[in-house]
Amino acid sequence: MPAKIDLSERLFNLTCALLVSSQGLTKAEIFANVQGYKERYVQGGDNESLSRLFERDKVLLTNVGVAWRSFIPPEDMDDNQEYRYLIANEDFVWPSGTSLNAKQVALMNLAAQVWAKASLSKDANNAIMRIRAMGEHADASSLIGIAPRIRTHELSFLPLSTAIETSSRVSFDYRKPDQEKAEVRNVEPWIIQNISGQWLLLGFDLDREESRNFLLKRIVSEVDIQDFTFEPPSKSEVNAAISELDSRRRSLKATIKVPARSAGWFHFDLKADQELFEVSFMDIHLLAEELMEFVDHIEILSPPELAEILKVNLEAVRASHA
Amino acid sequence: MPKSSKISGTERYNFMLALTGYLIQNRQQKIADVANHFGISEQEIHDAVVTISLSGVGMYRPDELFFLDYDLLEEGIVDVSFAPTLESVPRLSTRQAAAIASGLSYLESVLDESDRVEVAELMNLLSDGGKHTSELPFKVHPSRVDVEVTLTRQAISEDRLLSCSYINAANEVTSRQIEPISMESNDSIWYLRGYCRTKKEVRVFRLDRMRDIALENEKLVRAKYPEIDSSGIYSVSDSDTNVVFDIDPEGFGMLADYKPEYPAVGDKTLRVSIPIGDISTLGRVVSKYSGHVRVIEPEAARRVVFEYANRALGASASSEKVE
Incomplete structure (x- = not known):
């Protein structure tokens, strides 16, 4: 004992x-x-x-x-x-009658591995213990050779997810790329989403009095969790805000030209003889960042702001390596 | 496969809850099988079972809540019986459910059709399996399924040789023949690890740099799958050049790619030395961070980045005429 x-x-x-x-x-x-x-x-x-x-x-x-x-x-x-x-x-306990098959157990094991190097590894491991406890063995035969990994190097991830769970207001410094100084934002956090590899916080911005999306990588301070709770949003409110972001993403478009068989042509999966293409984007600075990897072989036809951002970025790179 | 690191604290608590639920449903289990099932050492299973059996709730005598058959335990058999009030396996917490659900949506784009059907069912279960009162605190939007991902996946599961065009970091396009080993990912970027017959070594290929993928009919014979190297996509070799960088917080993503073990925290610029295989590729790597990552030395590496930006500025100057 x-x-x-x-x-x-x-x-x-x-x-x-x-x-x-x-x-x-x-x-x-x-x-x-x-x-x-x-x-x-x-x-x-x-x-x-x-x-x-x-x-x-x-x-x-x-x-x-x-x-x-x-x-x-x-x-x-x-x-x-x-x-x-x-x-x-x-x-x-699980609702009665809940059961898992061997394939489902294997899928959830792999889903937990996605987090192996990220802030959620503990929660994912704890979940796996409870899933194994349901007794079924894993059949991973269809999943051999997949080693997925998602990362959360943004330090704000854990405090924000905690604040969402407890419905606590938060504040943090947020810096947009076109702003010299960071600004304090006061937010009721609703949900964290990963869209195309980017972590975004969706929440109600108390100063702007509407829902806003914040890129976690633009949060430049610690997250201050306040002792002030709020009424969590309804599912429909959250979904409305998510689909608003989605339609915004669909409406913003850039027109770009790349030589066939250049890095940009590979990256955007263009057809054999295609050089001109349109791409929709969520945030013009994120698109610019994506394009910087093959910026030496592209032409921006529209919007002009995108060409300007690339130019400013390149000048910053050139100046810091002169 | 039993792990060597011991679990403790709330993780051990979580495990004992799970184990209790499991042992209710599964009487007279071999301790080795239980260890194998949970991926926990036999010693830890043994200790946890003893702890569980000694748990009483005061108004009961300890052995009235749980009864452990010590004779069987000596023979390596776990048999615990329980008071009728503890019936089943604990459900997942909101966070646990969210972690699994978002992991599943992340995987969706690499799964085959029948696995996707299972995922849909699981998503349903997980949104109820936690608390039902609130939305899961985070979620991952599945990425679009593209043909490179689908074909690479198929090549791995069918053990087939894959051929493709590949554009490397130096912008050279070559044809490759690859014996696929595994698909790995970092966030939204997927990679194929495989033996390149063209270069005669195991290499890592970015899927978004592959085109014209074809699966050859040749079926590869492999004794077993090699252990997937968990150290990551980027690996260091002796011939690398040590490059010193200044990295602003906005560029910490680069550290995650090249030095995942480095504690990139705080709001200060860090000076870090990173071994780089081919410095001629640094232009694209560094430019991505728009001046928030700067090469300090060697001079040759600084020059590469300068030239890249300078050349690109020339290219975008010509685009102004187009408008």
Whole structure:
């Protein structure tokens, strides 16, 4: 028997206790009975440190998706008004009848590997443990030879995703490429999306009073998570904002000319004798960045701003290497 | 395959929840099989099972919630029985579900038709499998399926020799014959790792630089698939030139490509030395960052970047006439 109960064991005991108690447990009952607490419990004492420990443990349970409930039983409303805590079985387990086949398990294993080098590797691993626990073995025969990897080198990724989950307002410094100085943006964060390899935060900009998209790589400060929560947006609000970005992306177009069999011709998958093509874009600076890799063999026919951005960028490169 | 690193903290807690759910459904398992199934060492499975069996909830005596058959455990068999209230496997947290769901959409463009059907079903399950109250906090939009990806995928799964035109970083177009090994990716860019018969060595090819892909009828015979090298796309060799760069935060993406282990944090410009195989390709690599990545030395490398920008400025000057 382990001499000392560690964090994982205390959380496990707490989870079991909250799951099996049909009426819920008060804090005092938890402290007096649950391993990891009871060793330090002083009956009739103030047990302040245990209370703090319990508060922290509740957050940890929430973080791994174990949903606990707290309530005051109606019959206690008038008396001591003590909260009781429990974990409802239907919140805890998969809906009944859920099953996975071997191929699905393999697909989810590979989906978890996508994150192996990124901020979500822990969450992805924890998910895989729970998926394996459903018992089915993985059949990866159709997935041999795929090693996918997505990266989140933007430091704002984790704090922003936490803020989205807790519906907390955030602020950060944001720098657009055509601005000399960064600007503070105050945002209610809704969702982080990856579009063509770029991470974007969609949220409600409190100063501009409308939903806006922010490229994570243009966030140049730490993300300040405020102690101010907001009503999360409805699914339809989020979807409307996503499709707005999508139609904007479709409406912005550049016309470009490249010599056949040059790098740009390969990159944009042009036909054998095709030199002229149109490309739609979400952000003119992102397109410029994409084009910089073969800028020595392209002509921008429109829009003129794009040609101008490329010129400014190239002059910056030339000047810094003169 | 059991891992060597030990799990602890909330990860171990998560694992014990999962293991409990699994053992409820699967009585009398060989400890080696359980270890294999979860990819965890036998010792850790053993310890976790003992911990679980000793977990009591006070008002029960410990052995009334979980009963572990210690005699069987000595023989390497795990058999735990449970109080009826703990019935099944814990569902995923919102974040866990979002991580898996977005990983699946990222993969979609390289999957075959039947796997895509499974993915659609899983997406459905995952959006309910977490909490149902809120939207998943992040998502990845699947990229478009292109013919290079589809054919490369097919070449790998059917063990067939692939031929194509390839434009290298120095803008030279050549025909290649490649024995495909694996498809790897960094964000939106996909690569083929394969043995190049033309260059007679294993090389990494960017799919967006490949054209005219054809699969030859020759079926490749391979004893086994080589372990996929997880160190990444970019690898260092002895003949590389050490190039010193100044990299602004806007250029940290380059560090992720070339030095993924480098702690690129903060808002300061970093001075970093990176071994570069062919400095004649630096023009395109560095220009992408529009002055936020600067070559400091050697002089020859600075010159390459200067020439690239200078030549391109000449080219875009001619485009002004077109307007």
